[in-house]
Amino acid sequence: MKEKYIFKSTRLGFRNWISEDLEEFAEMNKDLDVMEHFPKPLSRTQSEKLMKRMQVHYEKNGYTYFETKRLDTGELIGFIGLAYQEYKTEFTPAIDIGWRLKKDAWGRGYATEGALRCLTFGFNELGIKKIVSTCTIGNKKSENVMRKIGMKKMGEFNHPELTEFPDFRRCIWYEIEKK
Numbered sequence: 586m587k588e589k590y591i592f593k594s595t596r597l598g599f600r601n602w603i604s605e606d607l608e609e610f611a612e613m614n615k616d617l618d619v620m621e622h623f624p625k626p627l628s629r630t631q632s633e634k635l636m637k638r639m640q641v642h643y644e645k646n647g648y649t650y651f652e653t654k655r656l657d658t659g660e661l662i663g664f665i666g667l668a669y670q671e672y673k674t675e676f677t678p679a680i681d682i683g684w685r686l687k688k689d690a691w692g693r694g695y696a697t698e699g700a701l702r703c704l705t706f707g708f709n710e711l712g713i714k715k716i717v718s719t720c721t722i723g724n725k726k727s728e729n730v731m732r733k734i735g736m737k738k739m740g741e742f743n744h745p746e747l748t749e750f751p752d753f754r755r756c757i758w759y760e761i762e763k764k
């Protein structure tokens with residue numbers, strides 16, 4: 586089956602989620618290393634609900650945390666994309682850029698490459714003026730990607746949706762504006 590990507594980068598293709606993605610997506614979300622900076626790994630049912638939310642988000646907004654595949658192999662490596670966030674903080678509502686990749690895709694520059702392409706998509710094709718990104722204080726790999734794509738650290742905050750998980754509640758936020 587030839588993939589119908591919404592857009593591509595040099596090595597990656599981006600599209601909305603389809604039901605055939607669920608098994609690989611659920612496998613990634615139950616990996617303890619992948620989910621190290623989240624309160625807990627996700628069950629298959631939780632992964633399915635998340636995937637459905639991302640599908641609906643795309644239909645409503647024209648963007649989502651896109652299913653991301655390697656162009657050379659067609660392998661699903663995770664997600665990279667944009668999502669509207671409205672939890673209560675000083676910088677929301679806002680459009681967030683985020684990523685989650687399978688462990689065997691780490692250290693290859695995919696998150697940076699994909700995030701740069703998603704910024705271009707957001708700024709140039711969607712007309713977004715400002716994009717934010719957040720992660721837990723200890724997530725140095727994600728924070729490094731934020732820096733590499735030109736984002737500026739704006740501060741720290743207590744994530745209002747993580748009050749029950751004190752080890753994950755303290756987060757940082759970065760932002761970038763269209764030039």
